[in-house]
Amino acid sequence: MLPHRHSESQPAGVRPAEGGRRGPARVHRNDWTGLHPPDPGCWTPRLSVSTVVTALGGERLDLTLAALSVQTYPAHLLDVLVIAADGVALPEDPGESVRVERVPAGTGAAAACALGTRLAGGDILCLLDAGMIVDPFYAETHARWHHMRPDCVTLADVLSAREVPADAADTAVMALSGGMADALGGDGACADRDALLDATGDLAGADDRACRAFTRSACAVRTALFRAAAGDGPLGEAELADRLWTAGALFLPDRDAPAWSTGEAGTALPAADADRTRPPRVRAVVDIGGADYDMVRGCVDRLLDAGEPDIGVDLVADWEGERVSEEALLELRLVQAAYLADARVRFVPDPPRTGFPSPYLLQLPVAWGLSPDTLGLLTDRAERAHAGVVELVPESAPTPGAGVRLWRTRALARALRERCQGERLADAVAEVYGRYRIQAGEGTLVDLTDPEACHYRSEPLRTGVGAAEQDAYGDEDDGEQSADARPRRQREGDGPVVGPGRDEFDEGDDGEQSADAESGDGRIRALFAAARASAARAARACGAACAAPLRFMR
Structure with missing residues (x-):
């Protein structure tokens, strides 16, 4: 693990409320730019993080686990849950904090994610697709926002890897040396998503279009908010984004939390969910x-x-x-x-x-x-x-x-x-x-x-x-x-909707x-x-x- 510097200072963005109650700094609509989180390595985490990795076949799971093994977040507050389809090969030594749950081959991404979020025990859910490579500060960069506000949905800066490491050990060495950005490249994985972020000031000026920037392949959200908004059943990516947004979540892309895609994972805007039953407007x-x-x-x-x-x-x-x-x-x-x-x-x-x-x-x-x-x-x-x-x-x-x-x-x-x-x-x-x-x-x-x-x-x-x-x-x-x-x-199929x-x-x-x-x-x-x-x-x-x-x- 990289060394972690501790500070007893309070997280930024917390305001004293009337009547002596402390509360999060108020944000107008989705303008998060007034929030000022601590720099990575300069604060003391207290919330546990469960990283849920979905591996359904064809992705380099070994690269993702190698990157997660060298995170700066305190080891006693970080665990990894892998939802792996039958037949997906696992590394010989996935790590002490890694737990694996098998699902039948052919299980969809929505069902796998729903299972992982039900089984996760952390205060914060960090969602990743297998094949994504993250830098050592990834979990900490996300978690600092969630310590400030319980309603954040933090979105990673999804990039395309220019070169994919041949060996998982190379990924860990690259992370420890600090040369990950230079080695993997920095081009955006989805031009439409990047254009939306640029047009809205990283969603600070976005309206309901902010949902389109959501990507389940690399994001983080408080467990309580996720379960309240999404429930236990599988949801398509677009529906999950809509429900989190409707629940009042603050959609916040963080350029300091890069996640490199080694394949097609996380490279497209959420598509409309087929056969989705929408609630009344x-x-x-x-x-x-x-x-x-x-x-x-x-x-x-x-x-x-x-x-x-x-x-x-x-x-x-x-x-x-x-x-x-x-x-x-x-x-x-x-x-x-x-x-x-x-x-x-x-x-x-x-x-x-x-x-x-x-x-x-x-x-x-x-x-x-x-x-x-x-x-x-x-x-x-x-x-x-x-x-x-x-x-x-x-x-x-x-x-x-x-x-x-x-x-x-x-x-x-x-x-x-x-x-x-x-x-x-x-x-x-x-x-x-x-x-x-x-x-x-x-x-x-x-x-x-x-x-x-x-x-x-x-x-x-x-x-x-x-x-x-x-x-x-x-x-x-x-x-x-x-x-x-x-x-x-x-509307056909419209019935009592219980969210x-x-x-x-x-x-x-x-x-x-x-x-x-x-x-x-x-x-x-x-x-x-x-x-x-x-x-x-x-x-x-x-x-x-x-x-x-x-x-x-x-």
Whole structure:
């Protein structure tokens, strides 16, 4: 091992927070340039690092292990886990700190990486593909950032090796002599990736394009963040990048952490994952506790018919009926019966803390109905302004504090981790990502405390529901429906999306409850049938309230 110099100085980039709590220095969006980590060799590491190396065939695993054997990171804090496919040859002496797990031949890179990250025991995960050669300071250079902030995703400077060492022993000698950069060369392995880094100041000025610079073949991330964002299942490289980004990670390329590719590993931008099931773009949350059936339908049907078709809706209420009256429980059962067939709707007991894994979280009071284009305009304004929260401010509200907010999940997750005691969440989000306010024009929102406004019904989606149940909710008489009520659209395969990592980001239940709409004793069933028939007659008798044109003001 190379000698390691120790210092008792605190890592840079740590700020004293209000109330005496220490916290990481706040970073605006992805601008990491204000962070100043210690130089390699001039600080004292305390977190353990597990380097997960995937070797699936054809790569020079011996070169990678030789480079890892001479790392400056303290040996008692560094271990190496090799996920090797059956048939991949291992070095005769891989090293005392090297553990090998075999997987069947033909195992994909995503599955191998998922297995390695599940088995790793370190505080920091350092991911490498076999065939990558790293310099002696590689693990330490990555780890210094993760000691400063727990939400970093550090990306190595991936280069192409000009000449590949013939013997693994030559790699160790080269590393110890300090001549690795001169011997291996310094040309970038991926021209598109290098162009993206150059255009965005090494991602400091990047928006969602930062995901495209991610490479699983040479990166590092805190274990807790990785597991919260990615879960235990295999993820394609592009999906993994998206989920880490949405979870609020700081994407940080470090030119002082070179990794030389001896083959094709790590030389391309992440490709779109085939057959990937994407979460809804917007996760809307509506607390319907205490609201009657017609108000809920007036709110939710407008939401599902909004200009943003890629949406999921969480209806928050006491679905078990433990804290509500019998009449209120009946209203909830009616709501469940109306939306059980719609895979976009989930029934949850508590609101999620963020929209993860969806990029946006919409907080909508049940007393407001959105006009058709409002949601699309909110998301468009959030994208154009790169805002962490967009607030739709009405001139007057039907209930106190009944505002509409669209949160960027990435900004919200970071603010929840960093806000100080007593600090308003919206203020924390504004500091890390920015805030945008819109004055609601006439017709932008519909006040559902007006009984006439609650008669809106969308053209129903009744996949797998019998004709008798359709008729019970007035589904056959389309002629009475407002021209503004557009058909619901559903992406094929779109179902309740439960993101891994809800332990960190979403404190509520996963919402996949399907309580029987007609369960309970005979009296409840009788009440249910009578109320359902009444709702059907009301739905057929009343047309939808026509929304006035939108008028937005800065």
